[in-house]
Amino acid sequence: MCGIHGIYRFDGLSVEPGVLSAMGDRTRHRGPDDEGSHVDGQCGIAMRRLSIIDLAGGHQPLSNADQTLWLVCNGEIYNFRELRSELQGRGYHFKTGSDSEVLLHLYDAEGDDFVLRLNGMFDFALWDARRRRLLIGRDRLGVKPLYVLQDTQRLAFASEAKALLALPGVSAELDRQVVADYLHLGYVAAPGCIFKGIRKLPPATLLAVEDGQVREWRYWRLPERVITDVSESEWIERVRRQLDESVCMQMVSDVPIGAFLSGGVDSSAVVGLMARHSEQPIRTYAIGFTGGEAEALYNELPYARRVAEMFSTRHREIVVRPDVVALLPKLLWHMDEPLSDTAFITTFLVSEFAREDVKVILSGVGGDELFGGYRRYLGGHYARRYRRWPEWFRRSASFAAQRLPADRHSGLLNTLRLAKGFLASAEMSADERYRSYLQVLDRQGVADLLLDPPAGASDSLSRAFAAAGNDDELNRMFAVDAETQLPDDLLLLTDKMSMAVSLECRVPLLDHQLVELAAAMPASIKVRDGRLKHLMKASLADLLPDDILNRKKRGFGTPMGAWLKRELAPLLKRLLAADVVQSRGLFRHAVVDRLVADHEANRIDGTDILLAMMNLEIWSRIFLDRRDPADVAAELKSYVA
Numbered sequence: 001m002c003g004i005h006g007i008y009r010f011d012g013l014s015v016e017p018g019v020l021s022a023m024g025d026r027t028r029h030r031g032p033d034d035e036g037s038h039v040d041g042q043c044g045i046a047m048r049r050l051s052i053i054d055l056a057g058g059h060q061p062l063s064n065a066d067q068t069l070w071l072v073c074n075g076e077i078y079n080f081r082e083l084r085s086e087l088q089g090r091g092y093h094f095k096t097g098s099d100s101e102v103l104l105h106l107y108d109a110e111g112d113d114f115v116l117r118l119n120g121m122f123d124f125a126l127w128d129a130r131r132r133r134l135l136i137g138r139d140r141l142g143v144k145p146l147y148v149l150q151d152t153q154r155l156a157f158a159s160e161a162k163a164l165l166a167l168p169g170v171s172a173e174l175d176r177q178v179v180a181d182y183l184h185l186g187y188v189a190a191p192g193c194i195f196k197g198i199r200k201l202p203p204a205t206l207l208a209v210e211d212g213q214v215r216e217w218r219y220w221r222l223p224e225r226v227i228t229d230v231s232e233s234e235w236i237e238r239v240r241r242q243l244d245e246s247v248c249m250q251m252v253s254d255v256p257i258g259a260f261l262s263g264g265v266d267s268s269a270v271v272g273l274m275a276r277h278s279e280q281p282i283r284t285y286a287i288g289f290t291g292g293e294a295e296a297l298y299n300e301l302p303y304a305r306r307v308a309e310m311f312s313t314r315h316r317e318i319v320v321r322p323d324v325v326a327l328l329p330k331l332l333w334h335m336d337e338p339l340s341d342t343a344f345i346t347t348f349l350v351s352e353f354a355r356e357d358v359k360v361i362l363s364g365v366g367g368d369e370l371f372g373g374y375r376r377y378l379g380g381h382y383a384r385r386y387r388r389w390p391e392w393f394r395r396s397a398s399f400a401a402q403r404l405p406a407d408r409h410s411g412l413l414n415t416l417r418l419a420k421g422f423l424a425s426a427e428m429s430a431d432e433r434y435r436s437y438l439q440v441l442d443r444q445g446v447a448d449l450l451l452d453p454p455a456g457a458s459d460s461l462s463r464a465f466a467a468a469g470n471d472d473e474l475n476r477m478f479a480v481d482a483e484t485q486l487p488d489d490l491l492l493l494t495d496k497m498s499m500a501v502s503l504e505c506r507v508p509l510l511d512h513q514l515v516e517l518a519a520a521m522p523a524s525i526k527v528r529d530g531r532l533k534h535l536m537k538a539s540l541a542d543l544l545p546d547d548i549l550n551r552k553k554r555g556f557g558t559p560m561g562a563w564l565k566r567e568l569a570p571l572l573k574r575l576l577a578a579d580v581v582q583s584r585g586l587f588r589h590a591v592v593d594r595l596v597a598d599h600e601a602n603r604i605d606g607t608d609i610l611l612a613m614m615n616l617e618i619w620s621r622i623f624l625d626r627r628d629p630a631d632v633a634a635e636l637k638s639y640v641a
Helices: 017-026 080-089 101-117 176-185 232-249 265-276 293-297 301-310 324-335 343-354 367-371 375-386 391-401 411-425 430-438 443-449 460-467 473-483 485-499 512-519 534-539 560-565 569-575 578-584 589-600 607-624 629-640
Strands: 002-009 034-040 043-049 069-077 120-128 133-138 147-150 154-158 198-200 205-210 213-218 257-260 283-289 314-320 360-362 504-506
Touching (some): 002 017, 002 069, 002 133, 017 034, 017 043, 043 069, 069 101, 101 120, 101 133, 101 205, 176 443, 176 460, 176 607, 232 512, 283 301, 283 343, 301 314, 314 343, 324 485, 367 473, 367 512, 375 430, 375 473, 430 473, 473 485, 473 512, 560 569, 560 589, 560 607, 589 607
Parallel strands (some): 257 360, 283 314
Antiparallel strands (some): 002 043, 069 120, 133 205, 147 198, 205 213
16 A cells, blocks of 8 residues: 556656655655655656555565566555466566565566456556556556646656646646536546646556557446346345455455444444454444534444444544544645545544554445445435326425425434435436436536536536446446446545555455446345345345344434534635635635525535535635645634634
């Protein structure tokens, strides 16, 4: 685990080692244990290392015996032992015990298709000196991020965008073409990036530079064929077996390892399976909040405690009322890009807490996408029932729904919020209904908000829907999630917030073999009669009790919407004040004011769009105004003093 970066010069000039070093300095937090680089004329690759496997011998860059192949790799290859044994049988000699070294010899043996043999989370750069060829790539699901900058002189890459800002002649500029997409979804989906001139390499993608020519291609996609001739009992057994294998495989480590535990189905399953494969008690970490009703809705500590006791883990809890004002600038600097998902705050806090004991953590991220765990996956189920009602009743219900209050931080108001969202979308097509559940602000709202909205630009959800060829509605939604929210929101924040404290976070539920299994599963057994995760829960019935399997779903975030109405209201008002909005030249202030007023009056739950705008302003102060995050934090704290 580390951060990688490098440069290929089209003009043939030699890469300057000092530039590589400056790039690495920006991502020291990703690899505080070691650093290394290799320059061969027009190409230079480098890394910052967090030592996890082969602590003494895993220094990078790695090379083959005759030093014609050089590699830097960020992540973990979980099947490296099997690949290593196979390659040794084919005559290859290994110089280290590092999992990354298998990439060198596998590339030599099988060419670019070697990546299909890897089971892991990774991004890498491989310099083939024989062909004067640079190859970079990213894992199938996009667990590890990779940013690319290309101009007439060079192609550069890095695990974090801020490293590319260290390049001569590069400065931070806002890409106004992606702002609409950001406000629509609350994050920037690949290949987009908030920085002008920088893009994200999409998941499961390879990029090669040879003879000055750049070629990019996708090497893996979710399978589209749904298997219908397998019994439910056989599916249960297949899922149970693959879950166990995925968790066991990802427990390999030469340093202490632990697990995040919320008490939800996914994290509880990971902890339970880890306990089966460990002779020592598993270390588990949970986070909760202090305060009133809003905070209580996000406090999952009793459930986490229940699971910890079941599996006799070495359990630690942290109860927080985070200093959000001080945290936001620091965390947005680490994120590189603004986002509206408050899970980045909780993920950082629990990562910082776990890093006191361990270097590696396992997370349950991905289970809801694979097995149908989100309420939005029930939209089609309830829409079909709703359409059986008389048209006059549906019209009346839709009219009444527009006047319902909405607030996710109260039990009753959250129920009304969900009902309001469903009734507003029940008559839509499946794709547009799903969009309505995912969006932070609808497309017309974005156009009204922006001073200069893009004309006819295709948004990332439209592209994802167009690429999703599956006729199975639930699996089609999964395919869209796997192209958008999963890699560019959940996995991105998981990577950036854990690596901010030099913690490696693994996601065994996104093992690609388990993902392929879930993608081939019929929707009718993933979600049955309104029961989310039906098949997954059935496969875990021998591991987890009913009160954990069937507990109410709660997201891993913060009660930000309530805070924006209370203690953070002054911060909201100052960051979105008329003079601030007008000076940035992005938003219509009258629309901003209306959104704030509607949120405060519970006419809408504006948590996500308000935070999206606030975070974009904080991000702008750090990157566009070139201010230190600590300086920005001090300014924000003065707003709420």
